[in-house]
Each structure stands twice: as structure tokens, then as C-alpha cells.
Amino acid sequence: MPRSIRLYAPASLAAGAIVPLSPDQAHYLGSVMRLAAGAEIAVFNARDGEWRARINSLRRGAAALAIETALRAPTTEQLPDLWLVFALLKRQATDLVIQKATELGVAAIFPVITMHSLGERINLARLEAIAREAAEQSERLSLPEIRAPQPLSDLLAGWPRTRRLVAAIERAAAPPPAAGEGPTALIVGPEGGFAPAELDDLRARPFVEPATLGPRILRAETAAIVGLALLQAAPRPP
Numbered sequence: 579m580p581r582s583i584r585l586y587a588p589a590s591l592a593a594g595a596i597v598p599l600s601p602d603q604a605h606y607l608g609s610v611m612r613l614a615a616g617a618e619i620a621v622f623n624a625r626d627g628e629w630r631a632r633i634n635s636l637r638r639g640a641a642a643l644a645i646e647t648a649l650r651a652p653t654t655e656q657l658p659d660l661w662l663v664f665a666l667l668k669r670q671a672t673d674l675v676i677q678k679a680t681e682l683g684v685a686a687i688f689p690v691i692t693m694h695s696l697g698e699r700i701n702l703a704r705l706e707a708i709a710r711e712a713a714e715q716s717e718r719l720s721l722p723e724i725r726a727p728q729p730l731s732d733l734l735a736g737w738p739r740t741r742r743l744v745a746a747i748e749r750a751a752a753p754p755p756a757a758g759e760g761p762t763a764l765i766v767g768p769e770g771g772f773a774p775a776e777l778d779d780l781r782a783r784p785f786v787e788p789a790t791l792g793p794r795i796l797r798a799e800t801a802a803i804v805g806l807a808l809l810q811a812a813p814r815p816p
């Protein structure tokens with residue numbers, strides 16, 4: 579059976595409500611999926627859960643849904659308490675990291691500026707659109723929060739001490755990342771790796787746990803995906 583179309587909408591979802599969609603969602607429904615008014619889809623957000631809806635109006639660049647019945651309560655979402663910190667990469671690699679981190683369930687994404695990272699800026703609207711599409715595809719109800727880029731030293735200075743920060747460090751004598759209960763984050767360096775001073779700084783923090791992802795040197799985006807996969811796959815055995 580083909581998967582039903584799921585769209586994210588921030589508006590309040592309740593039976594009888596008419597909810598506007600974004601212009602790109604209207605384009606997707608009309609021009610890509612070739613749907614028309616009356617077609618049935620699903621719509622969701624973290625606050626109200628997932629609802630069956632019908633396309634109420636659809637024309638170029640504008641669409642609205644009529645909300646019908648609840649499909650899934652907001653409390654049914656099972657997300658690990660997992661964040662991702664990653665050094666800014668080239669655009670394509672950054673896009674991939676945002677998409678995969680969303681599929682792998684991260685709640686928040688922190689781009690950081692390091693000595694060898696590329697650029698200092700992100701296009702937040704673009705990355706949010708990528709995260710939204712990944713949430714729609716992966717049956718999430720929530721979207722990950724994407725923070726503004728900040729220097730690594732600022733991030734570490736403001737780090738919440740109760741959240742362990744698993745640092746992916748190549749060629750390190752360290753165990754692989756251990757999945758576990760409780761607040762966790764993964765940090766991955768840029769293509770050029772962390773600078774020696776950054777590695778010293780990381781290792782000196784009480785909340786940092788160095789981790790290996792195996793004997794080969796992975797691209798940063800691969801390291802992010804693999805590290806998150808290990809951290810969200812299974813709880814730490816008792």
C-alpha cells in the first residue's frame with residue numbers, strides 16, 4: 579500500500595479547523611502529487627498530533643486543509659533525548675546531516691564553528707525545510723530545533739552539565755558510542771578534523787565522552803549518521 583501523504587503544519591489542528599499550508603506544500607500537492615480539492619492526506623505537529631484531513635482549497639502557491647479526525651495522539655511520539663553538534667560543512671554535506679539527523683530522531687541540532695570548519699553561516703529557512711520534509715517522511719510528529727551557528731568554545735562553556743556529549747574522535751583509543759538512557763548529544767568535527775587545541779578542550783570537559791566509530795576515517799557526514807545510529811538504536815543494557 580502506498581504511504582499516505584503526511585504534511586507538517588504549525589497551526590492548531592482540531593476537527594473542523596481550516597489550516598493553511600505553505601506555498602511549497604501547495605506546489606507539492608498540486609504539481610508533484612497531482613491532487614485536487616477533496617483528496618485525503620494526513621497533517622501533524624508535535625502539539626496536536628496527527629490528523630486526517632481533506633484538501634479544502636488548492637491553487638497555485640496556496641492550499642488549505644479541512645481537518646477531520648485524529649489519527650495519532652501527540653503523546654505517542656517516542657524520541658530519544660538526543661542532540662547533534664556538528665562543525666559546519668559544505669552545503670550538500672550540511673543538508674545531508676540535517677536530513678539524516680531528523681530521521682534518526684534528534685531533538686536539537688547545533689552547528690558549530692571550529693578552526694577547520696567551512697563558513698560561519700547557515701540558511702536557516704532552507705535547513706528547516708529539509709528537516710520538515712524529513713519529519714514528514716519519517717513519521718515524526720515534532721521537528722528538530724536548529725540553532726544558530728556558534729563557536730565551539732561558546733557551546734562548551736554553556737553546555738548543560740547533565741547531558742553527556744559523545745565526541746567522535748578519529749584514531750582515538752576510545753570505546754564506540756554507548757547508547758544509553760538520559761540526555762545525550764553527539765559532536766562531530768569538520769572535514770579537516772578538530773584542531774589539537776580543540777581536542778584538548780573537549781577531553782578536559784567532565785561531560786565529554788570520547789568515542790571511536792571504527793578504524794577507518796569517515797567523512798564528517800558519515801560520522802554524524804553512524805554516531806547517531808549507534809546512540810539511538812538500543813538502550814544501554816542494565
Ligand code: SAH
Binds near residue numbers: 746789790797
Ligand atoms: N581530516 C581528518 C579527519 C576528519 S573526519 C584526518 O584526516 O585526520 C571528520 C570528523 O568525523 C572527525 O572530526 C570526527 O569527528 C569524525 N570521524 C571520522 N572518522 C571517525 C572515526 N573513525 N571515529 C570517530 N570519529 C570519526
